[in-house]
Amino acid sequence: MALLTAKGLFLGYEGQSVAENISFTVEPGDYLCVIGENGSGKTTLIRTILGLVKPLSGQIALGEGLEKNQIGYLPQQDEIQRDFPASVEEIVLSGNLHHLGWHPFYRKEDRARAKEAMEKMGILHLAQHPYRALSGGQQQRVLLARALVAADRLLVLDEPVSGLDPVVTAEMYSLIRTLHEEGMTMIMITHDVTTALSEATHILHMGKTVFFGTKEAYLEQEKGEEQ
Amino acid sequence: MDKLIMYLQYPFVRYAIIVGVLIALCSSLLGVTLVLKRFSFIGDGLSHVAFGAMAIATVLKVSNDMLLVLPITILCAILLLRTGRNTRIKGDAVIAMISVGALAFGYLLMNLFPTSSNLTGDVCSTLFGSTSILTLKPSEVWLCAVLSVIVITIFILFYHRIFSVTFDENFALATGTRVDIYNLMIAVVIAVIIVLAMNLVGSLLISALVIFPALSAMRLFQSFKKVTICSAILSVFGALAGLIISILADTPVGSTIVACDVVIFGLCYLIGRVKK
Ligand SMILES: Nc1ncnc2c1ncn2[C@@H]1O[C@H](COP(=O)(O)OP(=O)(O)O)[C@@H](O)[C@H]1O
Numbered sequence: 432m433a434l435l436t437a438k439g440l441f442l443g444y445e446g447q448s449v450a451e452n453i454s455f456t457v458e459p460g461d462y463l464c465v466i467g468e469n470g471s472g473k474t475t476l477i478r479t480i481l482g483l484v485k486p487l488s489g490q491i492a493l494g495e496g497l498e499k500n501q502i503g504y505l506p507q508q509d510e511i512q513r514d515f516p517a518s519v520e521e522i523v524l525s526g527n528l529h530h531l532g533w534h535p536f537y538r539k540e541d542r543a544r545a546k547e548a549m550e551k552m553g554i555l556h557l558a559q560h561p562y563r564a565l566s567g568g569q570q571q572r573v574l575l576a577r578a579l580v581a582a583d584r585l586l587v588l589d590e591p592v593s594g595l596d597p598v599v600t601a602e603m604y605s606l607i608r609t610l611h612e613e614g615m616t617m618i619m620i621t622h623d624v625t626t627a628l629s630e631a632t633h634i635l636h637m638g639k640t641v642f643f644g645t646k647e648a649y650l651e652q653e654k655g656e657e658q
Numbered sequence: 659m660d661k662l663i664m665y666l667q668y669p670f671v672r673y674a675i676i677v678g679v680l681i682a683l684c685s686s687l688l689g690v691t692l693v694l695k696r697f698s699f700i701g702d703g704l705s706h707v708a709f710g711a712m713a714i715a716t717v718l719k720v721s722n723d724m725l726l727v728l729p730i731t732i733l734c735a736i737l738l739l740r741t742g743r744n745t746r747i748k749g750d751a752v753i754a755m756i757s758v759g760a761l762a763f764g765y766l767l768m769n770l771f772p773t774s775s776n777l778t779g780d781v782c783s784t785l786f787g788s789t790s791i792l793t794l795k796p797s798e799v800w801l802c803a804v805l806s807v808i809v810i811t812i813f814i815l816f817y818h819r820i821f822s823v824t825f826d827e828n829f830a831l832a833t834g835t836r837v838d839i840y841n842l843m844i845a846v847v848i849a850v851i852i853v854l855a856m857n858l859v860g861s862l863l864i865s866a867l868v869i870f871p872a873l874s875a876m877r878l879f880q881s882f883k884k885v886t887i888c889s890a891i892l893s894v895f896g897a898l899a900g901l902i903i904s905i906l907a908d909t910p911v912g913s914t915i916v917a918c919d920v921v922i923f924g925l926c927y928l929i930g931r932v933k934k
């Protein structure tokens with residue numbers, strides 16, 4: 432059974448349709464890139480998967496025992512408060528919130544999990560630094576570390592490299608690739624088609640025509656259209 | 659100094675100082691959340707509602723004002739939160755309507771059913787705080803103390819959740835946090851704090867008491883924990899200084915405390931500048 436199955440999804444806000452008839456599946460170990468123009472509903476799709484927005488119609492099913500709160504989420508940049516007074520560690524720790532249950536405070540294992548994630552993202556030395564003083568790339572690593580703390584098997588990344596310079600962008604993609612190679616299933620939004628085609632295993636193209644399939648099938652179809 | 663020691667011998671002065679410190683502590687805790695979540699408008703609206711409720715309590719001659727003012731303010735907090743969420747732009751208008759309406763009705767009620775000969779004095783003391791902190795009855799002191807302790811306990815127990823919901827509501831929601839419940843809790847706690855703070859500084863100055871210490875602390879520190887602790891300390895310090903000065907110099911309690919908070923903010927602003 433697939434980790435995530437979407438069938439005939441209609442997305443939108445308060446009856447206003449944003450995207451129509453979207454179906455796709457995500458198997459464990461997949462790296463799905465969602466591409467499409469600005470405003471085509473990519474963010475809305477992610478928010479619907481996470482349960483932040485209700486679909487107008489259609490179904491989303493999680494499989495393989497995956498719970499909704501085990502999905503790690505990296506929001507699009509403009510949704511975060513940049514000038515918030517918080518240390519890197521405080522933010523990464525907050526990925527543990529749903530592990531807390533009835534405990535009021537984080538336990539040893541929560542702190543260990545946060546430390547491990549910061550180590551993986553190469554930001555352990557910044558743990559006590561203020562988030563708002565970091566560079567854009569470092570801030571994204573912090574948010575990725577937080578997503579990693581929250582996630583067990585599936586990461587959902589909404590434009591993780593927007594606003595970053597080319598060098599930092601390449602670093603970010605390589606970090607994500609490493610996580611994928613270590614067994615994490617990925618859903619990543621990007622409007623950089625070249626990257627999508629070099630990194631992903633599957634492509635979901637949103638817009639007037641909706642495409643879902645493997646990267647190879649996507650290339651075939653593009654070729655077909657050109658001729 | 660002698661004057662201060664003499665005053666400290668009166669139990670009501672000691673009560674006032676204990677209650678003042680507790681209220682200052684409470685009001686500073688949620689300051690950061692209020693500022694950053696743009697909940698401050700709710701705080702402002704609520705303080706006006708509290709004034710209206712106070713007027714009703716005065717007219718009805720309720721023995722303990724807070725027993726009436728508290729539920730009304732909490733109810734309005736919940737209402738404001740709801741409208742503020744659902745309709746983005748209209749939310750502001752609703753808040754303005756409720757708060758200005760409450761002010762007008764409050765004043766009207768106090769005019770129609772004057773309970774004392776000194777109406778302007780009554781209104782003024784409700785708006786700007788009076789010496790009421792010095793005239794609290796033991797039952798009110800106890801209520802204040804109990805509510806303060808409840809607020810502080812809730813804040814400590816839910817500290818990490820409040821942090822997450824304040825920093826990134828979407829992420830918290832995505833990982834299965836009941837954000838709506840915590841928002842409700844924050845709104846109710848804000849209502850309680852406002853009613854408490856009304857005793858100390860009056861309803862027009864409440865926002866200052868809540869927001870200034872947080873803004874000051876944010877000038878000095880960069881982590882949520884440090885900012886929270888620092889704003890608690892600054893708030894308590896400001897309240898103590900304000901209370902003592904007002905006793906010695908015979909100035910109005912509320913505005914003296916707020917003046918102290920403003921001076922502290924100015925100092926923190928300068929220190930923050932120099933540190934950079
Ligand atoms: N909270 C919202 N309420 C109503 N409409 C929205 C909301 N968020 C986004 N939209 C609209 O939905 C459409 C798709 O937006 P979005 O999913 O962010 O696109 P993308 O991420 O692909 O750029 C846009 O036209 C946008 O204006």
Ligand SMILES: [Mg+2]
Pocket residue numbers: 473474475507
């Ligand atoms: Mg988007």
